[in-house]
Structure formats: C-alpha cells, structure tokens
Amino acid sequence: MSDALRTALDGFGLGEFYDVLAANDVDVATLEELTEADLRELGLTLGQRKRFLRARTTHNGLPPPGQRPGGGGHSATMVGERRQLTSMFCDLVGSTPLSLRLDPEDFSEIIRVFQDTCAGVITRGGGYVARYQGDGVLAHFGFPRAREDDAQSAARAALAIVAKIGQLRAPDGEPLSVRVGVATGLVVVVGDYGANGLAVEQSIVGETLNLAARLQSAAAPGEIIISEATQRLCGGMFEYEQRGDIVLKGFPEPVTMYRLIGEGSAQNRFDARTFAGLNPFVGRGQEFDALIGRWNAARAGRGQIVLVSGEPGIGKSRLALTVLDQIRRERAEIIRWNCAAHLANRAMHPIVRDIEMRAGLSRTLSADAARAAVGRLVAASPTLFSDDARFLHDLLGMETETRSDLDAAGRARRIYAVLARWLAGVARDAPVLILIEDAHWADAATLEFLATLIDRIPRLSVMLLITHRPEFVAPWPQAKQSASIVLDPLDADAGAQLLAAVMRDHILPSAVVRTILDKAGGVPLFVEELAHAVLDAVPGLRRAVESPESLTIPATLQDSLMARLDQLGEAKELAQIGSVIGREFTSAMLRAVAPDHPDIDGGLRRLCESGLARENFDTDAVGIAFHHALIQDAAYESLLRKRRRELHRAVAEAMLSQDPAFAGAEPEEIARHCSKGGLAEPAVSYWLAAGMHALDRAANAPAITHLRSALEQMTLLPETAESARTELQIQMALAPATSAIYGWAARDVETACRRAIAIATQVSDGEALCGATWGLWTNYFIRGEMDSALDCARSVSAMADETGSTFLALAAAHALTYSHYSRGEYREALAAGEAGLARYDRDADLLALRTFQLSPSLALPTLMANVHWxxxxxxxxxxxxxxxxxxxxxxxxxxxxxxxxxxxxxxxxxxxxxxxxxxxxxxxxxxxxxxxxxxxxxxxxxxxxxxxxxxxxxxxxxxxxxxxxxxxxxxxxxxxxxxxxxxxxxxxxxxxxxxxxxxxxxxxxxxxxxxxxxxxxxxxxxxxxxxxxxxxxxxxxxxxxxxxxxxxxxxxxxxxxxxxxxxxxxxxxxxxxxxxxxxxxxxxxxxxxx
CATH class of the missing domain: 1.25.40.10 (Tetratricopeptide repeat domain)
Structure with missing residues (x-):
C-alpha cells in the first residue's frame, strides 16, 4: 500500500503529506474520500487543507500520471473496461469569425478562458476533461470513477457552462455563447500499460461520444441538447423540451433528443424518480407502526429522534414519505431538509433552501426586498427577536448593514441558536416533524447544527426523522428518546407484491419472477427498475420469458452500481474476477484463476468491509458471496469480452483439473465456464450431462436451456460419427423437454424429432429411431393430423415387434391407444391399451418416463377411463x-x-x-x-x-x-x-x-x-x-x-x-x-x- 500511496501523492504534487496519511492508515482507495473535516482532524492547517483539496479536485479521481487505475500494476497488459458513461461536448459558437477578426493572441486568450471556464465547472461537478479540440471541450462523467448521479451532474454542469460562458465578452464587446450536447451510453475504456504499470495510452471509444458531438451540432447558440437516455436518467430533477426524432449524420436511425431547460421542481432523487406516481407501500408495516408510535409520543411533548438506515434503494425515502402522508392528515408542521451529493460542500444548504422557500426569496428580488422578506419571517415567529434577522442574513449569504464583531465560529453558534429558537416557536403552534433525508451527504455545518439541536428535541413536540446509508455515523452521542431502525431487504412475498404492482396487467412466468426477485435481492429500487426494463419494450418482455438469465442491468442502475465498485480501489479487480466465477466463490478458486495477484486476502477483506459481499461460512475454504446478484452483474459487465473469456477458461481449467478443492461443481457450472472460455468439446459433454440431470428431476425449463446450449457448442466442433451420436442424444432429450413446456404440437418438437430420425437412420440406431418416430407421432397427434399420427403409431408398433423391446412396445401401445381413441375407434383403442398394460415392466416404464417425460403405464389407464365411458x-x-x-x-x-x-x-x-x-x-x-x-x-x-x-x-x-x-x-x-x-x-x-x-x-x-x-x-x-x-x-x-x-x-x-x-x-x-x-x-x- 505504501508504494501506491506515495506514487499517488507524488503524482498529485502532495508528497509532503505521505507520512501523516500513511500513519493514519489512509490508502489510495480512501484518498478521494477525505473531507475537510478529516484533514482538520489529521492536523493539516487551513492552507494545507485548501491546497490538498484543490489538487485532488483538479485530478478528480484520475490516477496520477504514471499510475495504473485501481493501483496494482502487477502485470504488463492491455487493460480496459466496459462502463456506462455520460459524455458532454461543448463548442464555442462563432469561433471561426472570431479568429478572423481578432488578433491571434486575443483569440488564443478567448480559447484559454473558454477552456478554463468549462474545465472548472466540469471538474467541480464531478466530471473529467478528456480532450480539448480547439474551440471544443470533450468531458466525461462516470470515469475514472462512477457516481450514482453522473447524468444529473453532467446536466448541472452543462447549465452552469452555458450561464458562465454567456457572461463572457470578446475584446470587441461581443458576448460569447456555447452549444452543448450530452449523451449517455456504453463505452469501452482502454489503457495500454507497460510492465512497470506506467500508462502508455488511454482511450474511450463508443458511439456515445459521437452522439454527444452530433447533439451539440444540433443545438442553437446557448442551448443544451441531451439524448433520450440522459433524459431518462435525469428524470424529474430537470425541465425539458422534447425536440422529436432527428436524423443525425452517421446514425442510421432517427435520434430522440431533448432541450435541457433548467432545474426541475423535485426536491430530491426520490421525488424525481416517483414523478409519474408511487408504487404500493409493501413490506414495511412494522417499521411504519414504530415511526407512528414515535410521532404520537412527540405530539404529546416527548420529542423523538429516529434514524432510519439502509443501503441505497432499500426504501428509506418511501417509508418516510408514507409517514409524512399520514401526518399531513393531522394538524402538524412538516419541515424537509434534503441533502444532496453535489451540494455536500455547501454549508447549511438544506436549511438555507428551506428558509429561502419559507421567506419567499428568489433571484429576482432586490437586496432590500430580500431583507424585508427575512424580516417578516422573523416577526412572525414568537421566539425570535428583530436582531436575529442579521444572523439569518449571514446564513443566507446576504449583505448586512451592520457587521458582527464575532469570528466565524461565534457567528455559527449564534446562527444555530437562532434556528433552534425558531423551531421551538414553530413547535408551540403544532407538533413538528423534521425530515432530514440522505444525511450521509450532509455538509459539516449542517451536522454541527444538528448536534446542537439534539439535546433540545426531547423537551419539544418535535420528531427528528433522519434517513441515511450505513456508512453514515452520527457525530453526536446517543440522545434521550432516540431510536434507530435498520431497513432489511424485503421478503419474497413483499417483493412479489411490488413486482406484480409494477408489471400491472403483464403476467410473468414464475421463472422470470424468481429471476427478478433473486437479482433484486429484496431491494425495492432494484425490483422496480428490473421490472421497468422488462416492460420498456415488448422484445425485452419476450426475452425475459424465454431466457430469464438474459435480464441485464437497467441503465438507471448502472451508475449507482459502478460507483460502489469503483470505491473498492484495488479490490475491484478481485470483484470482477469473482463475478466470472459466480455469485459465490472461494479464495482457492481466486488463487487458481489469478495466481499472480499480490494481495488476495486483503482485497477480499476490503470487498466484505464495503458491504458488497459477505463471507460465506458454508464452505471449507474462505468463501465469499456477492450481497446482490446485480453487484455481480455490474462487475461482470464491466469486463471486456476478451478478458471475460480468459477468466472463464481459467475457471473451467481449474474445475477440470481434478483438484479436490474444486470437486463437486455442478455440470452446468462447468459447462458454462467451458462455453464462455472457448472450450467447446467439454462444454458439449457437460451441457448434455446437465440437461439429462435436469430431466431426471423433471426440471424441463432448465433442461431445454442446457440442451440448446449443447447444440450451440456442437456447431463449433467438426462433424464426425461420434459427434453425430452425441447430437442424437441431445435431440432425443430435447424433444420431450420442449413438449412439456410448449406442448407436443410445437414446431421445435417436430424439428428435434425429424433431426433425431435423420441421425438415427445415419448411425443405424434402431431404438433411437423408434423413439424419435414416437415423438413425431405426438407432434402429429396433438396437431390433430390423425391419419399421419396413426401411420406413425403403426410404424412404432412394427419396430417394437421387430426388436422385441418392452420399452418400445409400451410406447407403441400408448401411440395406438390415443390414435384410435381420437378417431372414435373405441374398441381398437381398448384393445391396444389392454395389450400395452399387459406388457408392463417397471424399468421399461421408467425409461419411457425419462425419454418422453410421460409414463405409458400411467397414460394408458388415464385415457382408458374415457374409452370405458x-x-x-x-x-x-x-x-x-x-x-x-x-x-x-x-x-x-x-x-x-x-x-x-x-x-x-x-x-x-x-x-x-x-x-x-x-x-x-x-x-x-x-x-x-x-x-x-x-x-x-x-x-x-x-x-x-x-x-x-x-x-x-x-x-x-x-x-x-x-x-x-x-x-x-x-x-x-x-x-x-x-x-x-x-x-x-x-x-x-x-x-x-x-x-x-x-x-x-x-x-x-x-x-x-x-x-x-x-x-x-x-x-x-x-x-x-x-x-x-x-x-x-x-x-x-x-x-x-x-x-x-x-x-x-x-x-x-x-x-x-x-x-x-x-x-x-x-x-x-x-x-x-x-x-x-x-x-x-x-x-x-x-x-x-x-
């Protein structure tokens, strides 16, 4: 760790801080997480803190020059990732005319100011300037480190760039203007690194970059045009104007685009997501009752403090909103303070915004009118004095007529005292619910104010409800009349209720429901977004029905999941390797797949500490399980296809190595790794074994999947007599499995039977020929082609007589009985059925059951009840x-x-x-x-x-x-x-x-x-x-x-x-x-x- 940290700090120009950071166990992964409060605690002076934060913001998470992203650098290779990115292209309007009429030096200064302005806004907003192209700037949000609000950050940065560039003037006084295009989509980030870990070249490729440039060209001066994908991710946080579907150069289909107008009315991310309506409140009845009980105590004058914690998407805001809806029916005052990631460094922002709304402040008000509005707010409070207005002016950033003699700390204490008295006054008239959402993003000043408020709450008719993620630690001691509620994942029943509500009138097969609920892991947001991903397009719904495992991560979750992976630092690579192995994996398998990795144990420890995975004690070796299937999916999908193939091959070879550490792997697991690792021959064998095992358990849907996978792999092998016999086994197993799910009349059944008949004839396999002919009989029979069906039945009977096989005799009796019955030939049906039952043999019947998924000794008496009637x-x-x-x-x-x-x-x-x-x-x-x-x-x-x-x-x-x-x-x-x-x-x-x-x-x-x-x-x-x-x-x-x-x-x-x-x-x-x-x-x- 020490070498990586020293290299990182030297790259940032911050090498002087190595000793103090290393002494406090700060590593490269946590370097970006240090706040000003952390640096103060480490003993850095004000100037040192400012210099540290400025240098880090300039790099904004990019590895310092010469360091491989994610640390490590333990191998010489071409590394890369697939990831969702929001790209922004900014273009200075009219640069060519400017260059013609201005002195080159003046023009170059305009370009420099334009680029610096854009870069400043972009880096402060969490973006990365990828390239300057003369009068254009290309930036990315979501690389090198993803954040869950990358699209929204890009939109805010675009608005700020348009506003700031619009304030600039050319030397001749002409105002400058900019066009901006923003697009979101999949890209590949590729870096070529030498054996010493030094970056040689890094590039980002994908149509997203081209789309952002084309959208920029479609914008008018001063406009921001964004893609449909970006608009969907931004949701109700902004206002838009749809521009329709436009044909853009280089794109074969028209592209839907939107003009970004400005910030929307949504107060937080949850409001933005639920703009179109809420899904039912499910699975949180116990927590809701507990909160209402606390509220009733607060109403009675026994103030309450409740912290509700849970991972992202678990339903904290939904629970809080349901409580708010209940309380709104009563005489009560509700105060909402919403914290946000992009405002985490703006002091007291949630409280400032609330005061501004209550006072009716807006940017259009003059300074005098704004001070008057604050004065009215103070006058309306029974617990504030006229002199308190100047401290609210200070809080709101207004100029005041009188300057305070207090230092910054003293002014802060007076502001906190004024706010606390104001809340006490509000509580005199009605009980108060203060909802603080996403406290993990609260700025230091807001937390400091809350710490002063905590001791006052128990004496007021106030309930302080705080929602936060698990990493948040309240900076105040345990208070009286306080409680903590941890939201666990929804149980299966509640998850199914939520899924059904989202799907509305669409009925999903149970296998798809199970897949969605398994991937979601009880997180309501995951359930909703996976369901919406299926609903968004009919083909998507069809793919989900046909192949539940084909469900991919919705774009709305990509940034959030990738952000959590990026926080792992060097351990991210282990998460990616583990994702290839499976939902669960062992340290032994990791060592087999990545023998040169320098710190597997440390990486696994960090992976578990992050909450993305947990130790699994059901295995002899150190076992790790991803906390959510979607985390595994995100790690897997971030790998380049070539790298995935290499890792799958390594896993397959380990499983095939006869090493006792990997004994007991299921055949479908081995087959999957062989297929994806390019090992076709063993893949066919194990897919066939998996399919037959599934048929033995009457698990027909997985059997179909396994057998079709075997056929896909067979296309990669040369045609030989042995491969023909293998395909015959596959086709003979596929026909009954397919019939059980789709019915014997399905064309896929006919295809399998006809192919099996052709191969059986080719290799002279009489028993297989008879079985395949029986399968074709069922196809004709269920399709109602009775003459053809009877011909097939008689062919099966003749083959049975010729071979003397009891198994074939039972199959023939089944076919003849059902054929005669359906033709209204009851005496013939009765005779055929009785003849078949007379040949009953348990072993032959079980073979038929496995072969056809039907038992002749059961099917015959069932139908003969009808015949007798x-x-x-x-x-x-x-x-x-x-x-x-x-x-x-x-x-x-x-x-x-x-x-x-x-x-x-x-x-x-x-x-x-x-x-x-x-x-x-x-x-x-x-x-x-x-x-x-x-x-x-x-x-x-x-x-x-x-x-x-x-x-x-x-x-x-x-x-x-x-x-x-x-x-x-x-x-x-x-x-x-x-x-x-x-x-x-x-x-x-x-x-x-x-x-x-x-x-x-x-x-x-x-x-x-x-x-x-x-x-x-x-x-x-x-x-x-x-x-x-x-x-x-x-x-x-x-x-x-x-x-x-x-x-x-x-x-x-x-x-x-x-x-x-x-x-x-x-x-x-x-x-x-x-x-x-x-x-x-x-x-x-x-x-x-x-």
Missing part, C-alpha cells in the same frame, strides 16, 4: 381413473401428473361430474403455472371454467373458456379442444348466445372432419342441433340430430346415442316441426334404435 362401462372407467391417480401420486413427476389430471378432466366433463372436476382442474392449473407448462395450463383452465359454471358463474366461465381455448390453439395444438366446444356451446345457448354457439360449433365440426378427429363429432352435431333449434332453423337442426345419432351408433358409443335421443325428443316437442321429427324418427328406427 364411451363404451358405457362406467364402473370400469372409475376403476381406471382411480388406478391412474394412484400411480400419478406415486410417481411424483410433474409432467406425468399434470397429463393425468388434464386427461381425467375429459371424462369428468363428459360425465358431468362437476364436483370431482373442480379440485382436479384447480390442481392441474397450479402445477402448470409452477412448472411453466403452458400447453397443459390452458387445457386445465378450460376444465376449471366449466366447474365454475356448475357453481353458478356461467358468464365468467364462458369468458375464461374462450380465452384459454384461443391461447391453447396458439401453442400449435389442434386436438382436444373440440371436446370442450360442445359444453361451451351449451353454456352459450343458455346465455342466449345461440348464434355464437352455432358459429363455434360449425368451425369445430369442419376442423374435426379435416383432421379425422371423430371422438367428439356426435356431440358437436348434437349441440349445434340445439343451437339451430333455438334459432328457429328446425330443418338443419334435424339434419344435425340425424348426424349425431348416425355417428354415435357407428362408433358404438351408447352415452352419445342417449344424448342424441334426448335431443330428438326435444325436437319432437315442437308440434310445428313434427313432420320433420317423424322423418328423423324413421331414420332412427331404420338404424335399429326405436
């Missing part, structure tokens, strides 16, 4: 259903269980067993939602709707059924839903919507004929006969009744025949249609049913 064998149907449910419970396999529940619902709808249907449908919905089974979810919700209708909610059931039938078909499935159309038609007829019922039934009948799906055809015709009867179309009603009866008789389905008979009797009740009905009855007798 159609054959009028109700007792056998109930027995089959009972057997199926018992087997499903024993398997504890979600895809197989939900399949059993949904197929059971067919039978219960046919048999109108609504009491049994309701719990089965409800459970199927719950499992489908939890597991992400979209195909089954919609089917189960239709069944659930029919159960609701039986309970009296007919209209709600109709809406739910129609919505979910539509959604089900969107999965590519065409089968099954026609079974529900007859019941939906009955509900529509009962609701007086016979016309809609007829239309839906007509479409379903056409579909059934086209697909050869005849199971439900009698019922479709029968219910359409009822609809047409209601519409007065008795002739066509009779035709439908005749069709229903004919088809039901041909199928040998007595329950459907009885339904047709009942409809016939209903038609016979209409006298005016008796002739048509008698003709129908004749047909009935000819069929042998009268």
């Amino acid at each position: 159609f054959l009028d064998q109700e007792a056998e149907a109930d027995a089959a259903l009972e057997r199926a449910h018992a087997m499903a419970e024993a398997l504890q396999h979600p895809p197989a269980l939900v399949h059993c529940l949904c197929v059971s619902s067919y039978y219960l709808v046919f048999a109108r067993r609504w009491d049994k249907l309701a719990p089965i449908a409800e459970r199927a919905v719950r499992i489908s939602v939890e597991e992400g089974f979209r195909f089954w979810e919609h089917m189960a919700r239709v069944a659930q709707a029919f159960a609701r209708a039986a309970d009296g909610d007919r209209d709600g059931a109709i809406r739910a059924a129609i919505d979910n039938i539509t959604a089900f078909k969107a999965t590519g499935a065409s089968i099954v839903m026609s079974q529900f159309e007859p019941r939906l038609g009955e509900l529509l007829i009962d609701a007086g919507e016979a016309r809609q019922a007829e239309a839906r039934l007509s479409e379903a009948i056409a579909d059934a004929h086209r697909r050869a799906e005849r199971t439900y055809l009698p019922e479709l015709h029968r219910v359409r006969a009822v609809a047409r009867g209601k519409l007065g179309d008795f002739e066509r009603a009779a035709e439908d009744a005749r069709a229903a009866l004919s088809i039901a008789i041909a199928q040998g389905a007595p329950p459907l025949v009885r339904n047709a008979e009942a409809t016939l009797r209903g038609l016979m009740e209409s006298r005016e249609n008796s002739a048509k009905v008698i003709d129908l009855q004749g047909h009935w007798r000819r069929e042998g049913r009268a």
Whole structure:
C-alpha cells in the first residue's frame, strides 16, 4: 500500500503529506474520500487543507500520471473496461469569425478562458476533461470513477457552462455563447500499460461520444441538447423540451433528443424518480407502526429522534414519505431538509433552501426586498427577536448593514441558536416533524447544527426523522428518546407484491419472477427498475420469458452500481474476477484463476468491509458471496469480452483439473465456464450431462436451456460419427423437454424429432429411431393430423415387434391407444391399451418416463377411463381413473401428473361430474403455472371454467373458456379442444348466445372432419342441433340430430346415442316441426334404435 500511496501523492504534487496519511492508515482507495473535516482532524492547517483539496479536485479521481487505475500494476497488459458513461461536448459558437477578426493572441486568450471556464465547472461537478479540440471541450462523467448521479451532474454542469460562458465578452464587446450536447451510453475504456504499470495510452471509444458531438451540432447558440437516455436518467430533477426524432449524420436511425431547460421542481432523487406516481407501500408495516408510535409520543411533548438506515434503494425515502402522508392528515408542521451529493460542500444548504422557500426569496428580488422578506419571517415567529434577522442574513449569504464583531465560529453558534429558537416557536403552534433525508451527504455545518439541536428535541413536540446509508455515523452521542431502525431487504412475498404492482396487467412466468426477485435481492429500487426494463419494450418482455438469465442491468442502475465498485480501489479487480466465477466463490478458486495477484486476502477483506459481499461460512475454504446478484452483474459487465473469456477458461481449467478443492461443481457450472472460455468439446459433454440431470428431476425449463446450449457448442466442433451420436442424444432429450413446456404440437418438437430420425437412420440406431418416430407421432397427434399420427403409431408398433423391446412396445401401445381413441375407434383403442398394460415392466416404464417425460403405464389407464365411458362401462372407467391417480401420486413427476389430471378432466366433463372436476382442474392449473407448462395450463383452465359454471358463474366461465381455448390453439395444438366446444356451446345457448354457439360449433365440426378427429363429432352435431333449434332453423337442426345419432351408433358409443335421443325428443316437442321429427324418427328406427 505504501508504494501506491506515495506514487499517488507524488503524482498529485502532495508528497509532503505521505507520512501523516500513511500513519493514519489512509490508502489510495480512501484518498478521494477525505473531507475537510478529516484533514482538520489529521492536523493539516487551513492552507494545507485548501491546497490538498484543490489538487485532488483538479485530478478528480484520475490516477496520477504514471499510475495504473485501481493501483496494482502487477502485470504488463492491455487493460480496459466496459462502463456506462455520460459524455458532454461543448463548442464555442462563432469561433471561426472570431479568429478572423481578432488578433491571434486575443483569440488564443478567448480559447484559454473558454477552456478554463468549462474545465472548472466540469471538474467541480464531478466530471473529467478528456480532450480539448480547439474551440471544443470533450468531458466525461462516470470515469475514472462512477457516481450514482453522473447524468444529473453532467446536466448541472452543462447549465452552469452555458450561464458562465454567456457572461463572457470578446475584446470587441461581443458576448460569447456555447452549444452543448450530452449523451449517455456504453463505452469501452482502454489503457495500454507497460510492465512497470506506467500508462502508455488511454482511450474511450463508443458511439456515445459521437452522439454527444452530433447533439451539440444540433443545438442553437446557448442551448443544451441531451439524448433520450440522459433524459431518462435525469428524470424529474430537470425541465425539458422534447425536440422529436432527428436524423443525425452517421446514425442510421432517427435520434430522440431533448432541450435541457433548467432545474426541475423535485426536491430530491426520490421525488424525481416517483414523478409519474408511487408504487404500493409493501413490506414495511412494522417499521411504519414504530415511526407512528414515535410521532404520537412527540405530539404529546416527548420529542423523538429516529434514524432510519439502509443501503441505497432499500426504501428509506418511501417509508418516510408514507409517514409524512399520514401526518399531513393531522394538524402538524412538516419541515424537509434534503441533502444532496453535489451540494455536500455547501454549508447549511438544506436549511438555507428551506428558509429561502419559507421567506419567499428568489433571484429576482432586490437586496432590500430580500431583507424585508427575512424580516417578516422573523416577526412572525414568537421566539425570535428583530436582531436575529442579521444572523439569518449571514446564513443566507446576504449583505448586512451592520457587521458582527464575532469570528466565524461565534457567528455559527449564534446562527444555530437562532434556528433552534425558531423551531421551538414553530413547535408551540403544532407538533413538528423534521425530515432530514440522505444525511450521509450532509455538509459539516449542517451536522454541527444538528448536534446542537439534539439535546433540545426531547423537551419539544418535535420528531427528528433522519434517513441515511450505513456508512453514515452520527457525530453526536446517543440522545434521550432516540431510536434507530435498520431497513432489511424485503421478503419474497413483499417483493412479489411490488413486482406484480409494477408489471400491472403483464403476467410473468414464475421463472422470470424468481429471476427478478433473486437479482433484486429484496431491494425495492432494484425490483422496480428490473421490472421497468422488462416492460420498456415488448422484445425485452419476450426475452425475459424465454431466457430469464438474459435480464441485464437497467441503465438507471448502472451508475449507482459502478460507483460502489469503483470505491473498492484495488479490490475491484478481485470483484470482477469473482463475478466470472459466480455469485459465490472461494479464495482457492481466486488463487487458481489469478495466481499472480499480490494481495488476495486483503482485497477480499476490503470487498466484505464495503458491504458488497459477505463471507460465506458454508464452505471449507474462505468463501465469499456477492450481497446482490446485480453487484455481480455490474462487475461482470464491466469486463471486456476478451478478458471475460480468459477468466472463464481459467475457471473451467481449474474445475477440470481434478483438484479436490474444486470437486463437486455442478455440470452446468462447468459447462458454462467451458462455453464462455472457448472450450467447446467439454462444454458439449457437460451441457448434455446437465440437461439429462435436469430431466431426471423433471426440471424441463432448465433442461431445454442446457440442451440448446449443447447444440450451440456442437456447431463449433467438426462433424464426425461420434459427434453425430452425441447430437442424437441431445435431440432425443430435447424433444420431450420442449413438449412439456410448449406442448407436443410445437414446431421445435417436430424439428428435434425429424433431426433425431435423420441421425438415427445415419448411425443405424434402431431404438433411437423408434423413439424419435414416437415423438413425431405426438407432434402429429396433438396437431390433430390423425391419419399421419396413426401411420406413425403403426410404424412404432412394427419396430417394437421387430426388436422385441418392452420399452418400445409400451410406447407403441400408448401411440395406438390415443390414435384410435381420437378417431372414435373405441374398441381398437381398448384393445391396444389392454395389450400395452399387459406388457408392463417397471424399468421399461421408467425409461419411457425419462425419454418422453410421460409414463405409458400411467397414460394408458388415464385415457382408458374415457374409452370405458364411451363404451358405457362406467364402473370400469372409475376403476381406471382411480388406478391412474394412484400411480400419478406415486410417481411424483410433474409432467406425468399434470397429463393425468388434464386427461381425467375429459371424462369428468363428459360425465358431468362437476364436483370431482373442480379440485382436479384447480390442481392441474397450479402445477402448470409452477412448472411453466403452458400447453397443459390452458387445457386445465378450460376444465376449471366449466366447474365454475356448475357453481353458478356461467358468464365468467364462458369468458375464461374462450380465452384459454384461443391461447391453447396458439401453442400449435389442434386436438382436444373440440371436446370442450360442445359444453361451451351449451353454456352459450343458455346465455342466449345461440348464434355464437352455432358459429363455434360449425368451425369445430369442419376442423374435426379435416383432421379425422371423430371422438367428439356426435356431440358437436348434437349441440349445434340445439343451437339451430333455438334459432328457429328446425330443418338443419334435424339434419344435425340425424348426424349425431348416425355417428354415435357407428362408433358404438351408447352415452352419445342417449344424448342424441334426448335431443330428438326435444325436437319432437315442437308440434310445428313434427313432420320433420317423424322423418328423423324413421331414420332412427331404420338404424335399429326405436
């Protein structure tokens, strides 16, 4: 540390202070954090303090010349980072005409003054002057050290530059003017360092710099034009005028731009963020009650002091605002003193601003009018005297007619006393709540005043509520009637409530919800910003649904997170390396990946002390865990892609090294590092192993991700016989996993099966060929292509006979039973099902379960319950259903269980067993939602709707059924839903919507004929006969009744025949249609049913 500190101080020109700083354990990382109060405590004189702060501000966090950023310098390399940056380009207006009419020396002086003015404003505002370009200045905010308000700092600096340059004059008296462009976006910072750690060259590249320059060129003299990204980050802190979408040179698409007008009305960052409205207050009921209890005590004259602490975004301001809203309903005085980072060196700023607002002061008032306004404020107070006005003048920076004989310290004490008496006067009329927000940014004078106020509070009807971050330490002793509240992260339920409120009507899959809540770590701000990032664009929402891990850090959080990482100094590099390893990592792995790092133990200690990570005692080695997933993401995303690849490769090689320290790593973890480290061959093996492991646990969504990753890596390998067999394994596993999530009708299932068939044929793998053909059968079957499905089923059966495989025989029985059933061939379906059950073998069934994510020995009795019902064998149907449910419970396999529940619902709808249907449908919905089974979810919700209708909610059931039938078909499935159309038609007829019922039934009948799906055809015709009867179309009603009866008789389905008979009797009740009905009855007798 000592060498780095000495080098830094020498670079700043402050080498004389090395001894005193080193003796007090100040290192390079904390050098920038030293305040004037700290320097006073170290014994520096006033002149030394001013010189130290001026030198440091000039460099503004840049490494001194010759020192590598972040210290260290332990290797010779090209280093760099990806980071969000706000760039500003300032251009002196009319410089060319000025250069032509002025003497070169005068013109050069104008340029120097222009550059110095801009540089002064920029550095004081936290920016860094990157380059002078003649009459232009390029500056960056967010490098070399990020701050959470970089965009806002850039906006304030731009406003100040326009104002200051506007006050300058050329030698001929002409006023100067400037144009400013500001843009925010991703850049790459690259520095080339030699073996001695000395910087050779440093550059910042990215379109953000070009955009800032182009926006500047689009500005009029005296204007500031900012990008849309900058405007969003600044929020309600400023006022803007939208300039629309403008085509800029070099940019292919129009760019949205805004003119920055001035500061906004928001008092603080929280007000700016919530300008559009607040999200619900959740998860802080206990803390809210505690604060209200304290307020009630203060109202009774027992003053209270409460400090609320928590990390950024944890909800301190939201809690305080909720308390304020409650208190505003009472007779009370509320005083808000808001501290801000950019005003941390302005004495008493939050109090000065409050007094100015109360007195009605503004810049337009004359000095006399301003003094009069302060006089009125003093006169209105019962505890102030007229002589007190001069001390308020001093506080507000006004000129006074009489000079005080007191020194600075004496004047400060008198000002504090006047303010304390003023507060006491306010408290006489009503209880007072003083809210001090973000006390960690309070200036020294404000804290000094608060220290004098603390002892007075307990005797007043005042509650002092102070919010702050954990690093803040109150500079006063523990006071009477004081308390501290530490806000912990929200629990999972509260986080989910907040997320649901932000997402409004958008329903996210449970996997995406879990990802957002995990990344947010219970921090409300993180939850809100991640949700907004998903909502901002439909493609973003789609990506989040398809791949939850693809969620990236929102731009609104980039600066805040990077600022926290930059504060680590030399330990930041370890955080970046650790981020590559994972959310948790060990010191052993760090040493394996970065063997040349000089101080791993010290760096880890600083990382934990910062609060960004914590020690994890669940591991044998020293374990570290990032406090938030977003901190890990920020560290990872800051690395250049090349560096990420190098680190991933090092981690993968360590995991593959057989070192006992790294034993036990999960296959997907090894695969991830191999993939990102460019090790394709082991990546394929481990992704496949991870996918198969996930399938064994019925974790289909992760299985799909792992298997697709394996296929991606395979494209990087040469094509060989061995690679073909590996791909066959992957495709055979991918088909059932994909079907469980998206349904067997999905095109991805067909693609996987066809590819597997091609490879199996190529490598002569008969069992795989049969399995892939079975998968293709399911695809045809669910899409409702019954002729093709039956052909595939027969092919599987033939292969099973040829090989004698019990596994294939069970698969064939499954395919034949379901194919015959859907074609209305119940006797054939029964025979195939019984033959399959007769071949039952536990090992073969478990292999089928793993291969297809379905158990034939479970699927067969489930469907055969339906078959038995159609054959009028109700007792056998109930027995089959009972057997199926018992087997499903024993398997504890979600895809197989939900399949059993949904197929059971067919039978219960046919048999109108609504009491049994309701719990089965409800459970199927719950499992489908939890597991992400979209195909089954919609089917189960239709069944659930029919159960609701039986309970009296007919209209709600109709809406739910129609919505979910539509959604089900969107999965590519065409089968099954026609079974529900007859019941939906009955509900529509009962609701007086016979016309809609007829239309839906007509479409379903056409579909059934086209697909050869005849199971439900009698019922479709029968219910359409009822609809047409209601519409007065008795002739066509009779035709439908005749069709229903004919088809039901041909199928040998007595329950459907009885339904047709009942409809016939209903038609016979209409006298005016008796002739048509008698003709129908004749047909009935000819069929042998009268």
